[in-house]
Amino acid sequence: MQITVNAKPYDISAETLGAALAELGFASPAIATALNGRFVPTCARDTILLATGDQLEVLAPMQGG
Incomplete structure (x- = not known):
């Protein structure tokens, strides 16, 4: 399915947000996610189903001042 990640189009096979993050290489637990403008907590990522579009x-947190 086609989704947009950080303003870039991607074609993924994952059906859940958690699986999509793994497929796209976002392995760090220290990331924040928003789907269609709504914050998604880490504990909910494996239950959120994705749809085309x-x-x-x-x-990801950045270090510096």
Whole structure:
């Protein structure tokens, strides 16, 4: 299915948010996710089903000042 991740289109085979993150290489537990503009907590990622056209934002903490 086609989804957008951080403003870039991707074709993925995963059906859940958790599986999509793994497929896309986001392995760090220290990331924040938003699906279609709504925050998704880590504990819910494996239960959230994706659909074609979904917009996913993945944010990682940055170090610095």
